[in-house]
Amino acid sequence: xxxxxxxxxxxxxxxxxxxxxxxxxxxxxxxxxxxxxxxxxxxxxxxxxxxxxxxxxxxxxxxxxxxxxxxxxxxxxxxxxxxxxxxxxxxxxxxxxxxxxxxxxxxxxxxx
Amino acid sequence: xxxxxxxxxxxxxxxxxxxxxxxxxxxxxxxxxxxxxxxxxxxxxxxxxxxxxxxxxxxxxxxxxxxxxxxxxxxxxxxxxxxxxxxxxxxxxxxxxxxxxxxxxxxxxxxxx
Numbered sequence: 299x300x301x302x303x304x305x306x307x308x309x310x311x312x313x314x315x316x317x318x319x320x321x322x323x324x325x326x327x328x329x330x331x332x333x334x335x336x337x338x339x340x341x342x343x344x345x346x347x348x349x350x351x352x353x354x355x356x357x358x359x360x361x362x363x364x365x366x367x368x369x370x371x372x373x374x375x376x377x378x379x380x381x382x383x384x385x386x387x388x389x390x391x392x393x394x395x396x397x398x399x400x401x402x403x404x405x406x407x408x409x410x
Numbered sequence: 411x412x413x414x415x416x417x418x419x420x421x422x423x424x425x426x427x428x429x430x431x432x433x434x435x436x437x438x439x440x441x442x443x444x445x446x447x448x449x450x451x452x453x454x455x456x457x458x459x460x461x462x463x464x465x466x467x468x469x470x471x472x473x474x475x476x477x478x479x480x481x482x483x484x485x486x487x488x489x490x491x492x493x494x495x496x497x498x499x500x501x502x503x504x505x506x507x508x509x510x511x512x513x514x515x516x517x518x519x520x521x522x523x
Contacts, residue, residue, distance in 0.1 A: 302453075329509045341500070341513045348509060389453055398444045398502070399511055401453035 304402035323392030433501030
């Protein structure tokens with residue numbers, strides 16, 4: 299099992315540019331989560347999907363953020379336009395009905 | 411709604427000493443409880459989990475935790491720590507009916523020689 303796969307590992311972009319983060323969950327897991335981690339705010343849940351359907355997006359900071367899950371094996375988190383305050387580590391995690399999450403290694407985003 | 415409190419933001423300890431990282435939660439329903447560890451520049455890794463059954467749960471790397479329902483606590487313990495245990499530790503809770511996991515703010519364990 300390759301685990302949860304995120305790409306890219308690092309992303310440096312200029313303010314105003316579009317950024318797309320990608321996630322491949324573990325096969326058979328029916329829930330997928332996007333988190334953001336910063337020193338100031340810790341781990342924040344942005345959005346989660348169950349069976350490819352968005353269930354709770356109350357953590358998405360603003361309209362510049364959007365997430366999709368077109369099928370059970372792929373999800374994207376898009377920021378458009380990006381701003382320096384979006385700089386953070388973004389984690390994707392997946393889980394089955396019971397138990398905890400399996401996290402990916404994260405994408406470190408720097409917006410300059 | 412659930413919440414998790416990790417009162418200690420940082421715990422310094424000497425190598426081979428015992429350690430306890432505290433976690434308290436609040437919830438009005440039955441819960442599942444978890445501890446995760448995050449090493450520098452890495453994702454979160456599951457240390458152990460309580461779903462049901464015995465209240466003493468053993469995890470990886472010699473860690474264990476005890477679920478105390480009356481005190482709504484799930485403290486993490488290790489009898490003898492190593493330098494390599496230096497990391498951030500997160501306690502998390504979810505209710506049994508939902509997938510959403512709520513994390514505490516984390517405790518940084520610093521093990522020195």
